[in-house]
Structure formats: C-alpha cells, structure tokens
Amino acid sequence: LVVFNSLYTDGEWALSWTKRAAEQAEQVAAICCSGHGRAYLDGLVLDGKEPVCECNSCYGGPDCSEFTTDCAANADSGNPYFLEPFWMQHAAKSAILVSGWHRMGYSYPDDSYISAQLEASIRKLHAVVGNAVTEGKYFVFGAGSTQLLNAAVHALAPENSSSPASVVASIPYYKLYETQTELFRSLDYLFEGDVSSLKNISDADHVIEFVTSPNNPDGKLNKAVLHGPNFSAIYDRVYYWPHFTAIPASVDDDLMIFSLSKLTGHAGSRFGWAVIKNESVYQRMAEYMSTSSMGVSRDAQLRALKLIDVALETGGREIFEFGYTTMKDRWEKLTNTLSVSNRFSLQKIAPQYCTYFQKIRGPSPAYAWVKCEREEDEDCYKVLEEAKVNGRSGSEFAAENRYVRLSLIRTQDDFDVLIQRLSELVLEERQQPIYAIANNV
Amino acid sequence: LVVFNSLYTDGEWALSWTKRAAEQAEQVAAICCSGHGRAYLDGLVLDGKEPVCECNSCYGGPDCSEFTTDCAANADSGNPYFLEPFWMQHAAKSAILVSGWHRMGYSYPDDSYISAQLEASIRKLHAVVGNAVTEGKYFVFGAGSTQLLNAAVHALAPENSSSPASVVASIPYYKLYETQTELFRSLDYLFEGDVSSLKNISDADHVIEFVTSPNNPDGKLNKAVLHGPNFSAIYDRVYYWPHFTAIPASVDDDLMIFSLSKLTGHAGSRFGWAVIKNESVYQRMAEYMSTSSMGVSRDAQLRALKLIDVALETGGREIFEFGYTTMKDRWEKLTNTLSVSNRFSLQKIAPQYCTYFQKIRGPSPAYAWVKCEREEDEDCYKVLEEAKVNGRSGSEFAAENRYVRLSLIRTQDDFDVLIQRLSELVLEERQQPIYAIANNV
Numbered sequence: 001l002v003v004f005n006s007l008y009t010d011g012e013w014a015l016s017w018t019k020r021a022a023e024q025a026e027q028v029a030a031i032c033c034s035g036h037g038r039a040y041l042d043g044l045v046l047d048g049k050e051p052v053c054e055c056n057s058c059y060g061g062p063d064c065s066e067f068t069t070d071c072a073a074n075a076d077s078g079n080p081y082f083l084e085p086f087w088m089q090h091a092a093k094s095a096i097l098v099s100g101w102h103r104m105g106y107s108y109p110d111d112s113y114i115s116a117q118l119e120a121s122i123r124k125l126h127a128v129v130g131n132a133v134t135e136g137k138y139f140v141f142g143a144g145s146t147q148l149l150n151a152a153v154h155a156l157a158p159e160n161s162s163s164p165a166s167v168v169a170s171i172p173y174y175k176l177y178e179t180q181t182e183l184f185r186s187l188d189y190l191f192e193g194d195v196s197s198l199k200n201i202s203d204a205d206h207v208i209e210f211v212t213s214p215n216n217p218d219g220k221l222n223k224a225v226l227h228g229p230n231f232s233a234i235y236d237r238v239y240y241w242p243h244f245t246a247i248p249a250s251v252d253d254d255l256m257i258f259s260l261s262k263l264t265g266h267a268g269s270r271f272g273w274a275v276i277k278n279e280s281v282y283q284r285m286a287e288y289m290s291t292s293s294m295g296v297s298r299d300a301q302l303r304a305l306k307l308i309d310v311a312l313e314t315g316g317r318e319i320f321e322f323g324y325t326t327m328k329d330r331w332e333k334l335t336n337t338l339s340v341s342n343r344f345s346l347q348k349i350a351p352q353y354c355t356y357f358q359k360i361r362g363p364s365p366a367y368a369w370v371k372c373e374r375e376e377d378e379d380c381y382k383v384l385e386e387a388k389v390n391g392r393s394g395s396e397f398a399a400e401n402r403y404v405r406l407s408l409i410r411t412q413d414d415f416d417v418l419i420q421r422l423s424e425l426v427l428e429e430r431q432q433p434i435y436a437i438a439n440n441v
Numbered sequence: 442l443v444v445f446n447s448l449y450t451d452g453e454w455a456l457s458w459t460k461r462a463a464e465q466a467e468q469v470a471a472i473c474c475s476g477h478g479r480a481y482l483d484g485l486v487l488d489g490k491e492p493v494c495e496c497n498s499c500y501g502g503p504d505c506s507e508f509t510t511d512c513a514a515n516a517d518s519g520n521p522y523f524l525e526p527f528w529m530q531h532a533a534k535s536a537i538l539v540s541g542w543h544r545m546g547y548s549y550p551d552d553s554y555i556s557a558q559l560e561a562s563i564r565k566l567h568a569v570v571g572n573a574v575t576e577g578k579y580f581v582f583g584a585g586s587t588q589l590l591n592a593a594v595h596a597l598a599p600e601n602s603s604s605p606a607s608v609v610a611s612i613p614y615y616k617l618y619e620t621q622t623e624l625f626r627s628l629d630y631l632f633e634g635d636v637s638s639l640k641n642i643s644d645a646d647h648v649i650e651f652v653t654s655p656n657n658p659d660g661k662l663n664k665a666v667l668h669g670p671n672f673s674a675i676y677d678r679v680y681y682w683p684h685f686t687a688i689p690a691s692v693d694d695d696l697m698i699f700s701l702s703k704l705t706g707h708a709g710s711r712f713g714w715a716v717i718k719n720e721s722v723y724q725r726m727a728e729y730m731s732t733s734s735m736g737v738s739r740d741a742q743l744r745a746l747k748l749i750d751v752a753l754e755t756g757g758r759e760i761f762e763f764g765y766t767t768m769k770d771r772w773e774k775l776t777n778t779l780s781v782s783n784r785f786s787l788q789k790i791a792p793q794y795c796t797y798f799q800k801i802r803g804p805s806p807a808y809a810w811v812k813c814e815r816e817e818d819e820d821c822y823k824v825l826e827e828a829k830v831n832g833r834s835g836s837e838f839a840a841e842n843r844y845v846r847l848s849l850i851r852t853q854d855d856f857d858v859l860i861q862r863l864s865e866l867v868l869e870e871r872q873q874p875i876y877a878i879a880n881n882v
Contacts, residue, residue: 005471013468015460016533017532017533018538019533022538026445026454026459030445030446042556079546084542087540090541091445092462096462097459097462097466098482101479101532103481103483106708106709117484150733176732184627186625186626266545267546270736270738287624291624293584297710300740305483310541
C-alpha cells in the first residue's frame with residue numbers, strides 16, 4: 001500500500017512526487033524558440049539534450065529565428081494553431097499533472113467509456129454559448145469528429161436492408177465524407193456524391209445527407225436539402241462556435257457532431273462528441289465506438305475536461321473573444337488584400353446577429369474559399385502554388401478547380417506569410433494592367 | 442508572445458505555472474481510499490468538494506473502507522489493475538505535466554500521426570525483452586489493439602475481389618474478432634468462425650486467420666493453422682510479455698499487434714501498435730487509421746512514451762519482475778485452491794525456458810480457463826454465478842458453456858474475493874462426498 005501524504009507548510013503544499021514532472025514541463029516551456037515555434041515534452045531529443053524546437057513553417061534554425069525569405073505560405077490543412085497563444089496565456093489554469101496510475105481501467109464508475117464529468121461540462125458549455133440544444137439528448141464520444149462521422153453513417157443506415165443507403169452531401173463538401181464512407185466498403189451504405197446526383201428519388205429510398213454548417217470550405221450556414229421519413233441528416237457542427245460564425249440560434253438537429261479541435265484548438269487530442277436525439281441511433285453509435293475502439297482515450301477525455309472547464313470559467317467569454325477577434329482580424333486583412341484584385345474573389349458572408357455576443361457581427365470564417373476569376377486560370381491551385389501559396393484545390397471538395405480553400409486558422413506566422421504572398425500576387429496583377437485587361441475581355 | 446522564464450534558486454527550480462496542477466494532483470492522490478480504491482483528477486465531485494473515491498468491487502463507503510461480506514467476485518473483464526501498485530510505487534518517475542498548448546496540431550514534425558520518439562522507445566523495448574523482431578518493419582498506432590484488429594483485416598483483404606475474404610480463428614477465441622468483423626459488414630471480408638469451418642478450402646481462396654498467442658482465454662502459445670500464398674495471419678500478441686508467459690523466442694510474424702493495456706496496464710489510454718513486414722499492408726493500415734480517426738490521440742502517445750520509458754530504465758526488469766511475481770503468485774493460489782476439487786479443472790501450462798528471465802519459469806497466465814467437470818454442470822457460468830463468482834462464459838469464446846474464463850489481472854481485492862469464493866465452493870464440494878461421488882460415476 002502506497003500512501004501519499006499531504007504536506008502543508010506555511011499554508012503551501014510541499015510538492016513531492018509531482019515535482020520532477022512539473023520541473024521538466026517548465027524547463028521544456030522555457031526553451032527559447034523565438035516565438036516562431038515551441039518545444040514539447042515528447043519532442044525529438046538530440047545527443048541526450050533537451051527537446052528541440054519545432055518551428056512554424058518558413059522558420060528554421062535551432063531556435064526558429066531564421067526566416068526563409070522565399071518560402072511558400074502554408075494554407076493547406078485546418079491545423080487550429082490560432083488558439084495556441086490563448087493557452088500559453090492561460091498556462092497555469094490549463095495545465096494538468098497526470099499520475100502514472102491515472103484511469104488505467106476500461107470504464108468509468110458508471111461502467112461506461114464516457115466521463116460523466118466531461119459530458120456535464122460539454123452540456124454546460126452548449127447551454128452557455130447557446131449554440132445547441134442538448135436537453136434530453138444522448139452523447140457519444142469519438143476520436144475527433146472523424147470517427148463519429150462513420151459511426152453516424154453506420155447508425156443511420158437501415159440494418160439488413162436489401163439495398164444500401166445512399167450517402168450524399170452538397171458541393172462543395174469536406175472530402176473525408178467520401179473517402180471514409182468508401183474506405184469501409186459496407187453492404188449498408190454507399191457514397192453517391194452530390195445531393196443533386198439523386199435523380200428520381202422516392203420517399204422509400206434511404207438517404208443519409210451530410211450537412212456541414214458552417215460549411216467547410218465556404219462557411220455557409222447550410223441546412224439539409226432532403227426531407228422525408230427515410231431521409232436523415234448528419235449535422236457536422238464542428239465550426240458552429242463564435243470563433244467562426246454568428247450564432248443565430250440554438251440548433252436542435254437530430255444528430256449533431258462537434259469537436260475539441262475547432263473549439264479549443266486541440267486537434268491532436270482527437271476528441272469529438274455527437275449529440276443525438278433518437279435513442280436507438282444513440283445505441284448503435286455507442287456500440288460502434290465500443291466495438292471499433294472501446295471508446296476514446298481516457299487521457300484525451302481528461303485533457304478535454306480541463307480545457308473546457310477553463311473555457312467555462314468565464315462563460316466562454318475569454319476564449320471566444322480571443323478566437324473571434326483573431327479570426328475577424330485575419331478575415332479583414334485578407335479581404336483588404338484581395339479587394340483591389342480582379343483576378344481573385346472571396347465568398348460573401350453577410351453580417352448577422354449573434355445571440356452569444358448579443359450584437360450584429362461581421363464574418364470570421366475558418367477558411368477562405370477563393371475563386372480564380374480569369375478564364376485561363378482554370379487550375380486555381382496551380383496559379384496560387386506558382387505564387388508560393390499552398391492551399392487546397394477545389395477538387396478536394398468535389399468543386400471546380402477554379403476554387404481553392406485557404407486555411408485561416410493556422411499559426412499567425414502562416415497567416416502573415418500568406419498575406420505577404422497574396423499582396424505580392426495582387427501587386428503583380430496591378431502592375432500588368434494591359435495583360436490583365438486583354439485577358440479579361 | 443508569452444515568455445516562460447526559467448527561475449533557478451539555490452540549484453532548484455522555482456515552479457510557476459505548473460504549481461497549481463502539481464498541487465491539485467498531490468491533493469487528489471492524498472485522498473484516503475483505504476487502499477481499496479483511488480480518487481482521480483476527473484472524478485465525480487460532490488457539493489464542490491474534492492473528487493470522490495472510486496472503490497474496488499466489494500468495497501464501499503466514502504473512503505472505501507466498508508467491505509460487503511456477501512459480495513460476488515468480479516472476474517469478468519481484463520481490466521489490468523494488477524499493475525496499479527507498480528505505478529503508485531513509481532509515482533515520481535511516471536508523472537507527466539501536460540501544458541495547455543501541448544501538441545495542438547494534427548501532425549508530428551515528420552508530418553505523420555505517429556510520434557517517432559514513441560516508435561523508437563517501443564522498438565527498444567522489443568529488443569530488450571527479446572519478444573519480437575522489429576528491425577526493418579513498419580509501425581502503425583491504433584486506439585488499443587481493438588482498432589488495429591479491424592485495420593489489419595481491412596489491409597489483408599484483397600481489394601476489389603469478387604468474393605469476400607474469409608476471417609477465421611481457432612476456438613476458443615476472443616469474441617471481439619467476430620463482433621467487430623461483423624459490425625463493419627464489409628464487401629471485402631466475412632467472419633466464418635472456427636478454422637475448421639473452412640471445408641474444401643483451396644489455395645485460391647483468401648483467408649485471414651486471427652492467431653492469439655498467448656491465447657485469450659487459455660494462454661496457449663498458438664500458431665497459425667493455415668499456410669498458403671493466399672492465407673494470412675494476424676498475430677494478436679498483446680499477452681506476449683514476461684508478465685504472462687515465458688518468452689521462448691523473439692517472434693517474427695508478418696503482422697503482430699501489441700497494446701499498452703497488457704504491457705503497462707493502461708487499458709484506459711487506448712493505445713496499441715502493429716508491427717508489419719509488408720510495405721503495402723502497412724500503407725493500407727496507415728490509410729485506415731488516418732481515414733477512420735486521423736491517428737491516435739497525441740495525449741495517449743505522450744502517456745505511452747513516459748510509461749514505456751520508465752519500463753525501459755531498468756531494461757524492463759522492474760516492471761516484468763513485478764508483473765510476473767504478481768501473476769505467478771495468483772496462479773499458484775488459484776491452482777492450490779482448486780487442487781482438491783474434482784468438480785473444476787484448469788488449463789495445463791508447462792514450465793518453459795524464458796529467454797528474458799534466462800531460466801525455466803512456471804505459468805502466470807492472464808486468465809484461468811476453468812472447466813466444470815460434472816456432467817450436470819453444463820452451464821459452468823451459472824454454477825459459478827450461484828457461488829458468487831462472475832466470470833465470462835465459454836460461449837463468449839465460441840467454446841462450450843462447460844468452460845468459464847476467470848480474469849486474474851484485476852485488482853488484488855478482486856483476486857482475493859475470487860479465491861475466497863472458490864475456496865467456499867471447493868469446501869462445499871468436499872462436504873458433500875456422497876453426492877459428488879454419485880454424480881461422478
């Protein structure tokens with residue numbers, strides 16, 4: 001029997017077994033990476049020394065101080081580093097010390113794979129933000145929204161039906177819906193692409209529609225296109241937070257999916273949750289999670305609990321103001337940069353009343369959905385790539401290659417380089433007026 | 442820009458932002474649960490006070506000091522709490538302090554979802570233990586062995602074949618192979634049950650064989666039954682550690698799966714790894730992990746790294762001696778208890794030379810595979826249940842109900858109650874000699 005004594009001296013804890021871990025964490029945090037990178041506890045260690053700096057794109061050298069001047073802007077993946085400074089500013093509140101014996105077993109005290117504490121905190125957060133109705137609904141946790149997407153398709157497809165359910169989405173859509181649904185090659189469902197591909201659809205056919213709202217890539221607050229007794233929708237709501245959109249109302253869809261990644265910025269933790277109205281759909285999703293991976297890492301659940309509780313401390317005020325201000329500033333810089341261009345255009349998002357901030361607020365989307373307007377610029381990805389801007393091609397969203405998605409939620413460094421490259425591109429456009437006019441005719 | 446200063450005073454770190462988390466962890470660890478439970482950081486908090494004790498089965502009360510005398514022994518799931526005391530004894534070494542901004546992004550510096558540091562530590566551990574050849578092989582991480590099992594089936598099933606691959610195992614087998622393979626209802630594979638069900642098998646048929654070695658439930662060092670160009674095996678090696686078996690040789694199977702759960706006892710972290718010889722099988726498994734969940738929680742990977750590095754510090758000596766001694770003692774107590782019974786028998790495991798301990802060693806299996814010998818005891822689970830022993834029925838392993846699996850890897854409390862209940866049962870048997878003889882004729 002190991003006894004952990006509590007030692008108070010002068011009203012302070014005299015730390016014992018946690019001291020070494022705390023010191024290690026402070027030492028790693030104190031490694032200088034010039035504000036253009038950070039070192040991690042589990043970073044690469046060279047020659048038995050401390051972990052190395054992991055630098056932002058375009059920065060290098062042992063302390064990330066060397067800027068590569070001709071470097072391409074990385075605006076590809078949705079790595080949500082825009083919230084990293086927030087967590088550095090709240091270092092003391094958001095740290096957790098995990099003991100070696102923390103939650104070794106499979107189950108929580110209620111015999112489930114789901115932390116009741118975490119579920120309660122998430123319900124509280126939705127209530128405080130007012131973005132989703134959770135009363136009387138069921139929760140399932142997954143490894144990010146990713147794992148829950150297929151769990152939802154599985155749960156909504158009718159069992160033992162003679163023909164597979166059709167899985168559809170509206171173009172432009174997040175490509176993972178397609179690759180994932182196809183990966184599993186199930187007898188129960190089949191990816192059919194765009195909603196409009198369903199010609200001569202009858203009420204007897206089973207259709208599962210992915211609705212992303214706000215949409216990835218274009219930020220639109222999409223709604224389900226199909227309605228009928230055999231049509232069901234999976235609402236991917238991962239961007240439905242005040243960082244990225246006005247919250248016009250608390251949504252009450254039958255099946256909604258959220259993730260830590262786009263709420264607190266912790267994509268690496270792989271944690272998401274589904275909010276489900278129907279009990280049998282809930283049971284099938286829970287069975288899927290249990291049979292495919294015995295639930296979500298309890299370490300990820302502990303982390304999510306701490307981070308969400310920090311967000312809750314101020315009713316979400318601190319994190320959402322930080323997130324919204326950051327994203328709004330970035331959007332304004334981007335629109336200013338491209339405002340003088342005839343070659344590139346951006347999606348339009350109207351200002352809207354936000355019930356959370358209780359005011360009309362402007363756009364602050366996670367992604368820019370850029371269109372190359374010149375007739376010859378059919379491959380917009382290539383046009384931007386040549387100008388050292390790496391986005392994600394329209395074809396990755398089942399859309400025309402005339403479109404490119406630019407991620408705006410990455411590090412400030414990534415965003416700054418992006419604006420620099422786009423400014424150069426627009427400057428070049430304006431310095432070639434004859435060429436541009438000739439081609440615009 | 443947030444700067445984390447390093448403050449040394451008198452050769453000691455003056456802790457700043459980590460102090461609160463360290464204190465919280467020590468406070469929670471100091472909560473008295475009488476050695477029959479523990480409190481967790483994310484435990485249920487009543488009336489805003491500190492987290493409550495989570496007690497072992499048969500113990501209750503606010504500090505887990507109340508023993509329920511007529512309580513049933515829980516010998517069902519493979520919750521590996523037998524290693525919990527080891528981690529409490531190594532509290533300082535195994536603690537980690539996770540900062541709020543730890544690994545927020547999707548990728549490690551090499552753009553993968555897999556920590557290169559962790560992969561290197563796992564390779565080192567296999568080399569030190571000498572249980573598996575990893576040189577020149579590929580690694581894929583999953584949410585426990587669970588997620589990797591289906592990833593492996595997916596990767597080994599031929600693509601776009603006209604008929605699905607047959608998935609088989611040898612009875613008795615771990616039931617999840619069946620429930621999981623059936624859950625996904627894939628066009629590419631079909632669960633066919635026992636190997637012997639494959640009548641008139643030809644070399645042209647594709648067969649995927651699950652081989653569990655040591656086997657769950659009976660601890661046998663199984664080998665693949667089928668051999669041929671279209672037959673492949675998934676070696677579930679999660680119990681192939683010195684805790685549970687002699688290590689006769691370093692195994693070199695084409696596809697092997699291991700897990701943290703049965704190595705360090707951290708089932709809740711949901712972390713496992715596959716060691717793969719063939720590059721294209723590796724690529725398909727990696728694609729599966731990426732598309733189904735974008736890899737494994739980076740928090741779980743950080744935890745696994747710390748725990749495995751602690752195990753490595755002494756070449757595994759400390760943890761494996763602790764594990765082996767614990768399991769061997771339990772097996773000896775169990776065999777002693779049942780040695781005077783004619784009603785119940787146990788699987789036989791011969792002593793064997795262990796290359797890790799460099800000596801011949803006796804059995805220390807994770808599970809007892811109990812047989813009810815009396816003709817009328819057809820439902821062995823029910824017989825034991827009436828005697829307040831909850832195991833897992835033979836039918837859960839596709840075997841006869843005359844068998845029951847008893848888990849030996851749970852808490853010491855669970856094991857002690859199990860031995861007490863079994864002793865009572867054997868005593869009862871010996872006090873009814875006439876009945877017993879009459880029925881044994």
